[in-house]
Amino acid sequence: MAAFFRKVIELIVYLAMLIAVLIAFTGKGLFIYEGF
Amino acid sequence: MSYMLNMNALVAMFGMIAALMLTRFWKQNKRVLLLFFNVCFLFVFSEKLFAFAVAYASANYLAYVALCRARAGRKALFIALIALNVAVVAALRLFAMGELDLPGLDAVSDVIITLGSIYTLLKVIDALYFAYYIGREGEAPALDYVNYLLFVPTFTSGPILKFRDFIADAQKPYAVSAADFEWGVKRIILGLFKKVVLVAGMTAVFNDVLAREELRTADSLFLMVWFYALIYFDFSGYSDIAIGFGRLMGYTVPENFKQPFLSPTLTQYWRNWHATLGDWFRDHIFMIFSRRYTSRRAAAALSLVIMC
Numbered sequence: 001m002a003a004f005f006r007k008v009i010e011l012i013v014y015l016a017m018l019i020a021v022l023i024a025f026t027g028k029g030l031f032i033y034e035g036f
Numbered sequence: 037m038s039y040m041l042n043m044n045a046l047v048a049m050f051g052m053i054a055a056l057m058l059t060r061f062w063k064q065n066k067r068v069l070l071l072f073f074n075v076c077f078l079f080v081f082s083e084k085l086f087a088f089a090v091a092y093a094s095a096n097y098l099a100y101v102a103l104c105r106a107r108a109g110r111k112a113l114f115i116a117l118i119a120l121n122v123a124v125v126a127a128l129r130l131f132a133m134g135e136l137d138l139p140g141l142d143a144v145s146d147v148i149i150t151l152g153s154i155y156t157l158l159k160v161i162d163a164l165y166f167a168y169y170i171g172r173e174g175e176a177p178a179l180d181y182v183n184y185l186l187f188v189p190t191f192t193s194g195p196i197l198k199f200r201d202f203i204a205d206a207q208k209p210y211a212v213s214a215a216d217f218e219w220g221v222k223r224i225i226l227g228l229f230k231k232v233v234l235v236a237g238m239t240a241v242f243n244d245v246l247a248r249e250e251l252r253t254a255d256s257l258f259l260m261v262w263f264y265a266l267i268y269f270d271f272s273g274y275s276d277i278a279i280g281f282g283r284l285m286g287y288t289v290p291e292n293f294k295q296p297f298l299s300p301t302l303t304q305y306w307r308n309w310h311a312t313l314g315d316w317f318r319d320h321i322f323m324i325f326s327r328r329y330t331s332r333r334a335a336a337a338l339s340l341v342i343m344c
Contacts, residue, residue: 020232021233024233024236025232
């Protein structure tokens with residue numbers, strides 16, 4: 001059960017990070033992932 | 037540029053991973069498809085960069101094969117090839133910085149072709165060391181050599197791949213388990229979060245403090261620590277993304293930041309900070325020269341030169 005909850009929390013944390021990335025993605029800079 | 041357009045690169049990378057997964061029954065998929073992906077990606081990113089990178093990789097492959105097969109004058113050839121590569125990349129960088137005026141280069145050159153040039157140079161030199169020390173038995177197919185130099189996830193910012201490890205990875209069939217997939221995706225999200233969210237926010241704070249009319253000692257100390265943390269998140273973010281994508285494409289990309297702030301000693305700290313660059317200097321410069329100059333003073337001087 002503890003492992004399950006740990007996984008759920010992990011999922012929430014990574015989802016939150018992903019949403020923050022999607023909001024903040026600007027495309028500025030020469031970095032190949034951004035300036036494409 | 038619209039928001040969606042900027043996601044093209046990430047979508048292309050995940051598309052490549054999907055293609056690899058769908059064709060995993062084909063043993064050569066990760067070698068052949070990767071070559072196709074690497075050159076197409078560079079072509080779409082910049083036609084000039086594509087033309088330069090393909091020409092540079094092709095010329096260096098011929099040089100690499102020549103060194104593998106050479107029987108006489110190996111050492112002279114080895115040194116000449118490294119010197120030539122360093123000269124070409126240095127000239128391009130100086131030209132891009134406006135420090136060098138080369139007639140005729142204006143028409144064909146562009147700052148864009150210097151993108152990733154230092155990392156590519158370090159990889160070329162690693163392959164030349166491999167060819168020099170292993171000889172004919174170390175000759176790798178052109179496909180793998182070009183993939184090694186143009187590997188998209190590490191092309192601009194490392195981590196610096198080792199030629200021997202990359203070629204060994206290329207021989208293995210594509211295999212990414214569910215656990216690998218989860219680990220890779222998490223690593224990419226973490227890297228993007230560091231780079232796109234944390235670093236952007238930290239840079240804004242840094243600029244705000246720096247823009248104050250009068251900087252007090254506390255402000256300067258804060259900026260010093262803040263900037264150090266900013267660099268860490270920036271560079272380790274790049275590395276996380278590259279390592280994650282590399283793993284999902286079936287290649288092991290080495291760790292660049294091995295929790296440096298938890299290192300027990302200063303020596304260990306520097307080994308764990310940008311580890312692949314430190315390893316590169318140790319393997320290609322320090323180990324070679326320290327055999328000749330064995331005194332402590334010579335080693336210290338060499339370390340200083342490398343750090344500079």
